[in-house]
Amino acid sequence: MKVSVWRGGAQGEFQSFDVPRHPSQTVLDVVTYIQRALDPTLAYRFACRVGMCGSCAMMVNGVPRWTCRTHVDKVARDEKLEISPLRNLPVIRDLVVDMREFFDKWARAKGEFRGRGTRQDDFERVPPESPSRKLVDAGIECIGCGVCYAACDVVKWNPDYLGPAALNRAWTLVTDVRDRARLERLRAVSGDAGCHACHSHVSCTERCPKHLSPTAGIAGLKRAVAKAVLQGDL
């Protein structure tokens, strides 16, 4: 199989490798084979190899994917693969991107939980069947792999845009009944760099390996912001 792999930083080029095919081979297996058997200088990231950590996300034939959970059989076209670093993030080297901007945007979207309790208080009871808890459940399983961010065209066009993952995180907090920073967070996620920049292309939802829907969360944020404005809270 012919495999083209991005080499270098922002300026670089694809390098071609011949990699033997195996049954049930994943794209991460391919990258690991190249590094171990063909070129030990190849830089890439991985940790768990089982779809829990999200660190091995890369562009595979132009689509952002977890390479550990992507079988070559499913994505190879004419026995060819093209593997490059995640889109929309600065390339450090080869297949490794700088994730700082991605996580800084979580902070800018006020992605930290702010409850009212202290350590002396008992746990707040949130019934699992309550509507708000169900909304939180729908978006809470994000592991921050950056696949949605790489899939998003709005991030490409508007580099300040907070992106699907940060906005999805903000949405899970806005819908959390324990949250005490609602208005501050809604202010942080509205405007040209926030939820209102989303064009609902649904690429994030299409590509999310956890099958979450940041698009739905962002639409929820738009509604929540509009409601707060109409009620005079924002």
Added chain:
Amino acid sequence: MWIVQRASAAVLAVCVVVHLFTIIYAVRGGLTAAEILERTRGNAAWFAFYSVFVLAVTLHVPIGLRSICAEWLRWHGRSRDFALLLFAGFLGWAGMRAVVGVFA
């Protein structure tokens, strides 16, 4: 601005449908400018309808162009907003000029 964009889109959805059906209805069997003006001049209801139509366009189009300017042309900031404000003024002026000409 987002709320204005959505609200004006809702108004436009109705206006465009009414506008298209009116055209289809009116042109059956041919139409001349004199015939149109004969029917439209002094009609307060259509004057009001098309005034709302023009207002919705004046609000909706520049807000949409604002995003297009930012994302496609990388044009941000006050110069963009000022240019779009002028464009909104032009749309309103040209639209109302037409409405007054046909319905007043």
